[in-house]
Amino acid sequence: MYVAYHFFPAGNETASMLLTFGSFGASYLIRPLGGVVLGSYADRHGRKVALLLTVSLMMVGTAIIALLPTYAQIGVAAPIGIFLARLIQGFSAGGEFGASTAMLIEHAPHRRGFLASWQFATQGLSTLLASLFGYGLVKLLTHEELLAWGWRIPFFFGLLIGPAGLLMRRYLDDAPSFTQAEHTATPVRDILLSQKSMVLAAIGVITVSTAVNYMLQYVPTFAIRQLKMDAATGFAASILAGVILTVVTPFSGWLSDRIGRLKQMTVAGVLFALTIYPVFLYVSLSGSAWALYVLVGWLALLKSIYFGALPALMSEIFPPATRATGMAIGYNVGVTVFGGFAPAIIVWLISATGSNQAPSFYLMFTTLISLSALAYIAQSRRTPKVQPSAA
Numbered sequence: 001m002y003v004a005y006h007f008f009p010a011g012n013e014t015a016s017m018l019l020t021f022g023s024f025g026a027s028y029l030i031r032p033l034g035g036v037v038l039g040s041y042a043d044r045h046g047r048k049v050a051l052l053l054t055v056s057l058m059m060v061g062t063a064i065i066a067l068l069p070t071y072a073q074i075g076v077a078a079p080i081g082i083f084l085a086r087l088i089q090g091f092s093a094g095g096e097f098g099a100s101t102a103m104l105i106e107h108a109p110h111r112r113g114f115l116a117s118w119q120f121a122t123q124g125l126s127t128l129l130a131s132l133f134g135y136g137l138v139k140l141l142t143h144e145e146l147l148a149w150g151w152r153i154p155f156f157f158g159l160l161i162g163p164a165g166l167l168m169r170r171y172l173d174d175a176p177s178f179t180q181a182e183h184t185a186t187p188v189r190d191i192l193l194s195q196k197s198m199v200l201a202a203i204g205v206i207t208v209s210t211a212v213n214y215m216l217q218y219v220p221t222f223a224i225r226q227l228k229m230d231a232a233t234g235f236a237a238s239i240l241a242g243v244i245l246t247v248v249t250p251f252s253g254w255l256s257d258r259i260g261r262l263k264q265m266t267v268a269g270v271l272f273a274l275t276i277y278p279v280f281l282y283v284s285l286s287g288s289a290w291a292l293y294v295l296v297g298w299l300a301l302l303k304s305i306y307f308g309a310l311p312a313l314m315s316e317i318f319p320p321a322t323r324a325t326g327m328a329i330g331y332n333v334g335v336t337v338f339g340g341f342a343p344a345i346i347v348w349l350i351s352a353t354g355s356n357q358a359p360s361f362y363l364m365f366t367t368l369i370s371l372s373a374l375a376y377i378a379q380s381r382r383t384p385k386v387q388p389s390a391a
Contacts, residue, residue: 026083026086026087026090026340027086027087027089027090027093027340028090028332028335028336028339028340028341029090029336029340030087030090030091030094031090031091031093031094031332031335031336031340032094032329032332032333032336033091033094034090034091034092034093034094034095034328034332035094035095035097035098035325035328035329035331035332035333036094036188036325036328036329037091037094037095038050038053038054038091038092038094038095038096038098038099038328039094039095039098039099039187039324039325039326039327039328039329040187040188040324040325041053041095042095042098042099042102042324042325042328043183043184043187043321043322043323043324043325044183044184044185044187046174046178047099047100047102047103047106047172047174047178047324048103048169048172048173048174050095050099050324051096051099051100051103051169051172052166052169052170053092053095054092054093054095054096054099055092055162055165055166055169056092056162056166057088057089057091057092058088058089058092058093058096058162059159059162060088061085061086061087061088061089061092062085062089062155062158062159062162063159064081064084064085064088065082065085065086065155066152066155066156066158066159068081068082068085093332094328094332095328097119097311097327097328097331097332098323098324098325098326098327098328098329098331099324099328100119101116101119101311101314101315101324101327102178102315102320102323102324102327103172103174103175103178104116104118104119104311105311105312105315106174106175106178106320107175110257111257112257112312112315112316113253113254113255113256113257113261113308113309113312114250114253114254114257115253116253116311116312116315117249117250117252117253117254117256117307117308117309117311117312118249118250118253119311120245120249120307120308120310120311121245121246121249121250121253121308122246123213123245124241124242124243124244124245124246124247124249124300124304125242125245125246126242127216127217127238127241127242127245128239128241128242128243128245128246129242130154130238130242131220131235131236131238131239131241131242132235132239132242133153133154133157134154134220134231134235134238135232135235135236135239137150137151137153137154138230138231138232138235139232178320182320182321183321184321184322187321187322187324187325187326188325190321190322191322191325191326191329195318195322195326197376197380198317198318198326198330198380199326199329199330199333200330200373201317201330201373201376201377201380202314202317202326202327202329202330202331202334202373203330203333203334203337203373204334204369204370204372204373204374204376205265205310205313205314205334205370205373205374205377206310206314206330206331206334206335206338206370207334207337207338207366207369207370207373208269208272208306208363208366208367208369208370209303209306209307209310209370210334210335210338210339210342210366211338211339211342211362211363211366212272212299212302212303212363213303213339214339214340214342214343215299215342215343215346215359215363216238216241216296216299216300216303217238217343218342218343218346218359219234219237219238219241219292219296220234220235220237220238221234221343222234222346222359223237223292226350226356227283227287227292227356228287229289229292233289233292234292236289236293237289237292237293237295237296238296240293240296240297240300241296241297241299241300244297244300244301244304245300245303245304245307248300248301248304248305248308249304249307249308250308251308252264252304252305252306252307252308252309253308253309253311253312254308255308255309256308256309256312256313257312261309261310261312261313261316262313262374262377262378262381264305264306264308264309265305265306265309265310265313265370265374266371266374267305268302268303268305268306269306269367269370269371269374270371271302272302272306272363272364272367273364273367273368273371275298275302276299276360276363276364276367277357277360277361277364279294279295279298279299279360280295280356280357280359280360281357281360282294282295283295283356284355284356284357306370311327313377314327314330314331315327317377338366338369342362345362346358346359346362349361349362
């Protein structure tokens with residue numbers, strides 16, 4: 001909301017919010033390009049060098065947002081600057097998932113589920129930290145102080161984390177299972193020629209997870225604008241989501257190493273499909289903070305069960321030579337199509353239907369896509385065409 005106020009002024013509040021979420025969605029349009037470029041770079045030159053590049057680019061994008069003057073100060077250059085910063089961040093994020101997940105699973109092939117789950121557990125931690133910042137800021141600062149300068153604090157904090165990330169990644173080494181494996185000079189071409197069906201499956205399995213992820217990010221705005229709650233309540237709900245995602249996701253990954261990823265993710269997907277509308281209806285009818293906490297807690301719990309097994313599953317459907325590229329393309333196309341514009345779609349659905357249950361329609365739609373993709377992967381594993389990946 002503060003970004004909308006400073007960089008996307010409009011006569012209509014909904015229009016201003018749509019412009020803001022649209023700018024964030026635009027960054028997702030470049031994520032597949034980042035996935036192709038940085039993912040193939042990781043497959044050809046190593047995971048370590050690719051990860052150093054992604055964190056450096058993310059620091060540049062964050063610095064632009066933290067330091068950029070507002071629309072009132074520099075006019076149209078302000079929203080252009082936001083778009084530029086988000087494009088840089090999106091390009092960086094596009095290469096992060098494939099390279100980092102590949103490195104995690106290649107260092108411990110027998111504990112893929114547990115180790116790879118930390119990829120998403122840290123996303124839960126980032127949600128928790130962002131929500132704590134938001135909660136603390138609305139409690140400690142006045143509305144005027146937040147509008148004037150307080151909204152920039154989380155971005156400056158993000159800049160402090162960047163150097164630590166660079167330092168840690170500098171001392172990482174690629175796993176022997178990668179360095180000793182056969183490599184290809186054209187991972188993108190190999191993916192498009194012989195692994196298209198698995199890329200589509202990867203896009204499908206990420207669909208519901210990314211839609212829920214961005215619904216959880218939208219919760220503070222949903223609480224304020226639709227449920228007429230104060231900002232602190234919305235951020236408190238997001239804190240709850242962050243705690244659940246951070247704690248449950250690694251356990252989910254550990255569990256998937258024992259009972260199987262497809263079984264675990266299918267159960268979570270079916271529960272999503274059956275319960276998402278009733279929970280949203282309960283929140284709309286109740287209108288209480290506790291109802292919001294139930295909604296967020298349930299979404300975060302099911303997401304953790306599904307999310308924890310997801311990165312290992314995605315890594316297993318691609319061979320080492322194209323693993324980072326395949327995961328990066330599948331993940332980022334799915335995130336772009338079904339996640340990047342999810343907040344804008346949700347705002348539009350609520351506006352068009354006048355119903356606070358509208359977000360559940362979108363989440364049910366994405367759940368059906370993911371369940372179909374899981375069924376396809378299960379069927380593919382029962383045929384001799386799909387060989388288990390090495391490493």
